[in-house]
Amino acid sequence: MVRALQIALLQVRIYLQDKGDLAFSLLLPIVTFALIYGAFGGQTQFHATAHIVNEDSGGTYSKILLEQLDALDELDVELLSLTEADRKLERADLLMVIVIPEDFSDGLVSGEQVQLLFKQRGNAGQEGQIVRALVQSVADDISLGLQVQEQVIAALVDGNTTIHQIETTVERLLDEERENPTVAVAEEAIGSSPDAVNQFLPGIITMYVLFAIMLTARTLVEERQLGTLERLLTTRLSVGQLFAGKFLAGISRGFIQTVILMVLSYAVFQIFTPLSFVSALLVALVFTGAASALGLVLASAVRTPDQATWAGVFITMAMVMISGTFFPIEEGSVMEILSRISINTYANDAFTTLIAEGGSMADLGLEMGVLAGVIVIGLLLSRYLFKAMPGGR
Amino acid sequence: MPEEYLVAQDLHKSFNEHKAVNGVSFAIHKGEIFGLLGPNGAGKTTTIRMLSTVLEPDQGDVTIGGHSMKREADAVRNLIGVCPQELALYVELGALDNLVFFGRMAGLSSQEAKEQAKTHLALVGLEERGKGRIDKFSGGMKRRVNLAVALMGHPELLFLDEPTVGIDPQSRNNIYETIEGLRDKGMTILYTTHYMEEADRLCDRIAIMDGGQIIALDTPHELKAQIGPPEQVTLEDVFLKLTGRSLRD
Numbered sequence: 001m002v003r004a005l006q007i008a009l010l011q012v013r014i015y016l017q018d019k020g021d022l023a024f025s026l027l028l029p030i031v032t033f034a035l036i037y038g039a040f041g042g043q044t045q046f047h048a049t050a051h052i053v054n055e056d057s058g059g060t061y062s063k064i065l066l067e068q069l070d071a072l073d074e075l076d077v078e079l080l081s082l083t084e085a086d087r088k089l090e091r092a093d094l095l096m097v098i099v100i101p102e103d104f105s106d107g108l109v110s111g112e113q114v115q116l117l118f119k120q121r122g123n124a125g126q127e128g129q130i131v132r133a134l135v136q137s138v139a140d141d142i143s144l145g146l147q148v149q150e151q152v153i154a155a156l157v158d159g160n161t162t163i164h165q166i167e168t169t170v171e172r173l174l175d176e177e178r179e180n181p182t183v184a185v186a187e188e189a190i191g192s193s194p195d196a197v198n199q200f201l202p203g204i205i206t207m208y209v210l211f212a213i214m215l216t217a218r219t220l221v222e223e224r225q226l227g228t229l230e231r232l233l234t235t236r237l238s239v240g241q242l243f244a245g246k247f248l249a250g251i252s253r254g255f256i257q258t259v260i261l262m263v264l265s266y267a268v269f270q271i272f273t274p275l276s277f278v279s280a281l282l283v284a285l286v287f288t289g290a291a292s293a294l295g296l297v298l299a300s301a302v303r304t305p306d307q308a309t310w311a312g313v314f315i316t317m318a319m320v321m322i323s324g325t326f327f328p329i330e331e332g333s334v335m336e337i338l339s340r341i342s343i344n345t346y347a348n349d350a351f352t353t354l355i356a357e358g359g360s361m362a363d364l365g366l367e368m369g370v371l372a373g374v375i376v377i378g379l380l381l382s383r384y385l386f387k388a389m390p391g392g393r
Numbered sequence: 394m395p396e397e398y399l400v401a402q403d404l405h406k407s408f409n410e411h412k413a414v415n416g417v418s419f420a421i422h423k424g425e426i427f428g429l430l431g432p433n434g435a436g437k438t439t440t441i442r443m444l445s446t447v448l449e450p451d452q453g454d455v456t457i458g459g460h461s462m463k464r465e466a467d468a469v470r471n472l473i474g475v476c477p478q479e480l481a482l483y484v485e486l487g488a489l490d491n492l493v494f495f496g497r498m499a500g501l502s503s504q505e506a507k508e509q510a511k512t513h514l515a516l517v518g519l520e521e522r523g524k525g526r527i528d529k530f531s532g533g534m535k536r537r538v539n540l541a542v543a544l545m546g547h548p549e550l551l552f553l554d555e556p557t558v559g560i561d562p563q564s565r566n567n568i569y570e571t572i573e574g575l576r577d578k579g580m581t582i583l584y585t586t587h588y589m590e591e592a593d594r595l596c597d598r599i600a601i602m603d604g605g606q607i608i609a610l611d612t613p614h615e616l617k618a619q620i621g622p623p624e625q626v627t628l629e630d631v632f633l634k635l636t637g638r639s640l641r642d
């Protein structure tokens with residue numbers, strides 16, 4: 001066991017020697033984290049630009065609509081011409097443009113139905129759909145005010161009140177209602193934990209861990225080329241100890257990156273409790289072990305460093321793809337059955353249970369069992385393959 | 394009758410039908426420097442790899458220090474040190490770190506490994522360069538470290554596979570002196586080379602190998618005496634006479 005630790009230690013020391021490699025592998029989780037933070041962390045408030053073609057320029061109500069949209073915190077308004085809008089939609093520079101028709105103001109005044117035209121590519125994306133809902137609600141608001149006003153005028157106009165008085169009173173009442181809505185919305189922040197982080201962090205962690213496959217896959221061929229493998233095989237070091245050492249080295253390297261990523265997420269997004277954090281570390285450790293064991297299987301099978309790299313990359317990508325880490329997988333589908341092949345699925349499920357669903361280690365029996373099984377089988381298989389290969393033992 | 398420390402019996406090894414070693418038998422006496430002399434491709438390295446438990450012979454067995462390699466490979470590994478033909482060092486690490494690491498692999502404690510590493514570095518004239526990274530060393534310095542690593546754990550039997558190939562005369566001389574010093578302390582050494590004078594100077598007995606077989610085995614003096622007065626002929630004459638003048642790969 002001491003000799004296995006010596007091997008692991010040597011491997012880690014070589015890793016620490018290469019400053020570029022070290023900086024890269026430690027910076028990578030930090031940069032990834034910064035990207036997640038940029039994407040989901042900083043802006044918790046929705047914000048978008050509404051691109052509008054106003055064909056009713058000079059119209060009273062298009063002006064009011066634009067003013068009210070501009071007044072919303074969530075929206076900026078950008079005006080453009082119809083030809084410009086068509087060109088940008090064509091080139092997919094924009095996903096949605098709102099066209100205020102020529103007869104917008106006249107139509108509203110005369111009580112006819114008017115149409116706002118939403119020109120869009122596909123479903124306009126999530127952002128487009130939100131913009132559309134916001135614009136629609138502002139337009140509804142304006143038309144509702146107008147209808148109320150019409151009806152009040154119709155009901156009262158024969159009395160002593162002038163149309164002007166009615167108009168200003170209705171306007172005032174509507175303004176008051178807007179200032180002080182009957183149904184108010186209050187926000188209460190509970191931690192700063194946007195869903196997106198919960199949703200993506202497990203996938204990002206598991207992807208990092210899978211790098212361990214590639215790194216471990218290279219270790220035996222590299223030593224073979226250096227000549228040190230053959231030399232080690234003439235010492236008292238047993239092959240079992242050699243593999244144990246490589247396995248530990250793979251774990252420690254992959255684990256360092258994962259810990260950095262998780263500590264940062266904990267500190268900034270508070271997505272963990274102390275207990276779920278420790279649990280997640282344990283999951284990460286076992287998962288890194290499974291990745292290292294698979295890496296050793298490749299290491300025993302490949303002949304050149306290039307083969308090791310490509311086999312490692314291929315397995316990593318395949319595991320990520322079929323696991324549904326980044327695409328939702330329908331329950332009961334073939335993909336779901338297929339995804340059970342990927343160790344990523346189990347780690348991802350375990351992290352999701354801990355991070356997003358508030359579960360505990362007690363809920364992770366299946367996942368941890370499978371990952372531990374992969375470790376055992378991977379180590380045995382790699383040992384067997386090493387025996388079978390030329391120059392192996 | 395001197396004690397036979399290593400006995401190789403009828404070793405065979407083929408690579409894809411090509412017979413690299415084809416029925417090799419010899420014995421090495423305790424405390425001698427035994428030379429394996431032969432042109433490139435003769436099968437010297439393949440023989441050493443089999444003797445040092447790296448490669449399994451297709452046929453035949455080896456006994457080292459009374460242990461059969463087939464049945465007691467681990468016991469054999471406790472007795473041997475190997476200086477491979479190609480450098481086998483962790484080039485990103487320092488010389489001392491390499492020695493200490495292989496010392497630990499040879500079963501030394503941390504303390505013992507450090508002490509031996511210093512001694513062996515001094516032996517090959519690198520006591521001042523222990524901290525230097527291997528990839529910053531000259532070819533001769535690397536070869537000397539490669540030899541020093543093989544000495545870690547004080548093996549009873551040392552395999553040296555062409556330890557002086559392609560290095561400067563000073564480094565070569567240092568290696569000769571180191572090897573002679575080790576023999577004087579009682580170490581048994583198997584030395585392969587294709588340099589004739591080297592074998593003549595260092596070896597107590599020499600096996601001449603060609604085409605995977607041993608074609609002559611004796612002391613340098615006796616080998617030379619076979620073709621003329623030993624003072625007038627060189628080993629090279631013997632070698633060319635035995636192996637012919639055709640070119641080798």
Ligand SMILES: Nc1ncnc2c1ncn2[C@@H]1O[C@H](COP(=O)(O)OP(=O)(O)O)[C@@H](O)[C@H]1O
Nearest residue numbers: 408412413431432433434435436437438439440
């Ligand atoms: N791993 C190997 N695979 C295929 N052929 C080999 C291998 N090792 C050695 N050989 C062949 O066996 C023969 C003997 O090689 P070797 O033992 O290295 O000779 P030497 O050390 O005397 O130069 C050569 O023809 C060489 O090409």
Ligand SMILES: [Mg+2]
Nearest residue numbers: 437438478555
């Ligand atoms: Mg050779």
